[in-house]
Amino acid sequence: MGPFDDYLSVGKAAEYVGVAPETLRRWDRSGKLVATRRPGSNHRYYVRADLEAFRLDYARAASRPETQPSVFVTATADVEHNDRLREPQKEGHRAARDHFAGSNEAAMLVIPVGCGKTGLISVLPFGISEGRVLVIAPNLTIRDGIAEALDIADTNCFWAKTRVLSHFQQGPHVAKLDGRDANIHDCTDSDFVVTNIQQLVSSADRWLPQFPPDFFDMIVIDEGHHSAAESWRKVLRHFPDAKVVSLTATPFRTDQKELPGEVIYRYSFAQAMMRGYIKQIHTRSAAPSELYFSDGDGRRYTRDQVLRLSEEAWFRRSVTLSEVCNRHIAEASIRQCDQMRQRTRTYHQIIASACSIDHARQVRSVYEECGYSAAVISSDLDPDQQARALRRLRDNQIDCIVQVEMLGEGFDHPTLSVAAIFRPYRSLAPYIQFVGRIMRVVQQNKPDHPDNQGVIVSHVGLNNEPQWADFRELDLADQDLARQWTAGDPAGEDDDNGNQGGTPRRFDQPTLVRDEIISGFLDHAFLDPEDDRVLDEYLDHEAVPGTGMTLRTLLENLGVDREAFREQLRQAQPPLPDYESIPVSPQRRRQQARRRLAERSRSVAARILMDLGVGRNGRELSRAAGRGHQSNLQAAISLVNQRVNEYIGIDAGMRSEISADQAVDAYDQLDNLGDELVSTYRPAINGTS
Numbered sequence: 001m002g003p004f005d006d007y008l009s010v011g012k013a014a015e016y017v018g019v020a021p022e023t024l025r026r027w028d029r030s031g032k033l034v035a036t037r038r039p040g041s042n043h044r045y046y047v048r049a050d051l052e053a054f055r056l057d058y059a060r061a062a063s064r065p066e067t068q069p070s071v072f073v074t075a076t077a078d079v080e081h082n083d084r085l086r087e088p089q090k091e092g093h094r095a096a097r098d099h100f101a102g103s104n105e106a107a108m109l110v111i112p113v114g115c116g117k118t119g120l121i122s123v124l125p126f127g128i129s130e131g132r133v134l135v136i137a138p139n140l141t142i143r144d145g146i147a148e149a150l151d152i153a154d155t156n157c158f159w160a161k162t163r164v165l166s167h168f169q170q171g172p173h174v175a176k177l178d179g180r181d182a183n184i185h186d187c188t189d190s191d192f193v194v195t196n197i198q199q200l201v202s203s204a205d206r207w208l209p210q211f212p213p214d215f216f217d218m219i220v221i222d223e224g225h226h227s228a229a230e231s232w233r234k235v236l237r238h239f240p241d242a243k244v245v246s247l248t249a250t251p252f253r254t255d256q257k258e259l260p261g262e263v264i265y266r267y268s269f270a271q272a273m274m275r276g277y278i279k280q281i282h283t284r285s286a287a288p289s290e291l292y293f294s295d296g297d298g299r300r301y302t303r304d305q306v307l308r309l310s311e312e313a314w315f316r317r318s319v320t321l322s323e324v325c326n327r328h329i330a331e332a333s334i335r336q337c338d339q340m341r342q343r344t345r346t347y348h349q350i351i352a353s354a355c356s357i358d359h360a361r362q363v364r365s366v367y368e369e370c371g372y373s374a375a376v377i378s379s380d381l382d383p384d385q386q387a388r389a390l391r392r393l394r395d396n397q398i399d400c401i402v403q404v405e406m407l408g409e410g411f412d413h414p415t416l417s418v419a420a421i422f423r424p425y426r427s428l429a430p431y432i433q434f435v436g437r438i439m440r441v442v443q444q445n446k447p448d449h450p451d452n453q454g455v456i457v458s459h460v461g462l463n464n465e466p467q468w469a470d471f472r473e474l475d476l477a478d479q480d481l482a483r484q485w486t487a488g489d490p491a492g493e494d495d496d497n498g499n500q501g502g503t504p505r506r507f508d509q510p511t512l513v514r515d516e517i518i519s520g521f522l523d524h525a526f527l528d529p530e531d532d533r534v535l536d537e538y539l540d541h542e543a544v545p546g547t548g549m550t551l552r553t554l555l556e557n558l559g560v561d562r563e564a565f566r567e568q569l570r571q572a573q574p575p576l577p578d579y580e581s582i583p584v585s586p587q588r589r590r591q592q593a594r595r596r597l598a599e600r601s602r603s604v605a606a607r608i609l610m611d612l613g614v615g616r617n618g619r620e621l622s623r624a625a626g627r628g629h630q631s632n633l634q635a636a637i638s639l640v641n642q643r644v645n646e647y648i649g650i651d652a653g654m655r656s657e658i659s660a661d662q663a664v665d666a667y668d669q670l671d672n673l674g675d676e677l678v679s680t681y682r683p684a685i686n687g688t689s
Contacts, residue, residue, distance in 0.1 A: 095265035106261035131217030276447035319461035529569035
């Protein structure tokens with residue numbers, strides 16, 4: 001043997017130990033194997049003797065020795081007869097156990113938000129898994145919450161709180177994958193590995209190649225409606241023999257991609273409301289008796305005409321961007337929130353859904369004119385700004401948080417009790433996801449407590465009533481109907497909603513709702529006592545958990561008939577406040593009008609750059625406008641502010657002196673003023689002047 005014959009190239013080394021070359025590289029980077037440079041070569045090589053140790057480590061990672069059976073097999077776990085566990089936790093575990101007793105096909109459990117999915121994840125492997133369990137979350141918030149519940153040293157350990165396990169000498173142990181503070185040893189020595197999908201499957205592919213195909217016996221996917229995406233499917237392909245369980249509240253997707261797994265168990269929203277696991281939900285939609293457009297023809301539209309028009313995209317956009325419609329939604333949501341606070345003295349709060357950053361600021365301004373403090377949160381804000389907004393919400397420093405595609409899965413703040421919808425939803429899944437933000441109960445397991453009521457407030461012109469109706473049908477009807485609601489064009493939804501995130505957009509629609517008279521609301525309860533299916537759900541529930549006696553049997557024994565019980569449910573419906581407009585002080589109106597003008601001016605400046613085709617940090621516009629020391633964005637903002645001042649007829653620095661009407665008038669003209677600036681400077685920028 002020559003002096004260098006003991007060095008193997010990456011390819012030869014991988015062949016020698018029977019793994020993919022990429023696996024060697026990943027283990028090398030994690031410190032499990034050290035590559036070297038063969039003398040006289042710039043290429044990476046491995047020493048044959050080191051590979052022998054690697055082979056043993058890799059084999060150890062692949063499976064536990066037979067003398068150490070999984071804790072999920074040996075532990076005595078009290079699950080299905082544990083009174084401290086909730087119905088869906090016990091029943092979901094039983095369904096999964098029965099399923100995997102005769103099949104290794106993927107399974108799906110449908111569980112509403114707030115019903116204890118993390119607890120169900122904690123107990124699922126016992127009696128089912130024969131080895132390690134991989135838990136995949138869609139984001140860091142959910143990942144951290146699951147890892148905390150699975151940590152036997154944490155005060156929030158789920159098994160300790162519910163006495164599922166009586167001792168923890170043998171675990172289970174959990175490893176959490178993150179950027180720096182985890183390695184393959186942590187995973188090898190643990191029973192659970194918890195990660196978010198981005199950490200597991202990323203462009204760097206740090207983790208997935210390190211795990212042999214049989215490293216995990218079970219994979220649990222939280223928020224399983226994401227699992228149709230390629231990143232999730234890549235994980236499932238990597239572990240072809242693992243038992244796969246997905247948990248989700250919405251077992252369908254708007255893009256119609258098929259989700260892996262058969263639905264083997266479903267716990268309905270109605271059941272969860274009746275048990276007090278989630279709030280009982282009601283919806284209120286402002287319904288104008290008269291409506292007028294801004295085109296000046298003076299035509300009056302009736303409620304029936306508004307309901308028909310709401311099926312048209314142009315009309316939904318008109319209502320979305322109309323200040324008067326936004327004000328009526330905001331006022332109704334404030335009246336509702338005030339009533340809730342007065343009944344129990346709990347500091348209930350509002351979460352609002354807007355279609356864009358500009359729209360969210362407009363909505364926030366309406367709330368603040370009405371005396372409710374509000375904050376905007378979106379993915380366009382930097383992390384510190386997002387954290388500050390959430391801190392103010394949790395510390396009860398604001399009454400309302402206005403979000404643009406934020407505060408989704410995993411966000412938990414029980415005193416959010418009013419969902420104000422200022423945008424249309426054309427797809428059911430995002431509608432349910434948003435409504436889920438107000439479902440967390442304030443008082444655990446007390447379905448009739450006034451704090452455990454949630455109200456969705458919107459406007460009939462946004463046409464969200466079909467989503468509400470489909471939500472109820474999805475929950476109360478045969479689940480085979482679910483596929484009927486997956487049809488929808490996700491690309492078209494953005495056009496309808498104006499949901500463009502931080503992209504600057506116009507507010508000067510050809511037609512806007514100028515005025516309307518609100519004479520009433522369309523009010524509906526999820527647990528509608530007039531719906532016989534709801535009545536049957538109540539009657540078929542256990543009267544006292546654990547006794548086996550249904551409410552139907554108990555009422556029959558007491559001589560209470562079906563219709564008498566229906567009347568009791570009618571009487572128990574919570575009162576909804578009468579609509580009344582909220583007076584706005586002239587000072588607050590002026591302050592908010594000036595604030596809106598300043599914020600929209602910056603947005604219009606950004607749109608000017610987009611229309612001119614120049615970047616924010618360039619100098620094309622600044623040179624054309626004689627402002628060479630500024631960036632394009634700085635120049636555009638200065639030019640917009642100058643044009644606004646000229647339009648109002650004031651000098652620079654005099655904005656604090658203008659009236660509310662002047663600010664509103666200038667705000668309405670901002671898009672036109674922006675168009676004038678584009679026309680003025682486009683020839684110079686394009687070299688045609």
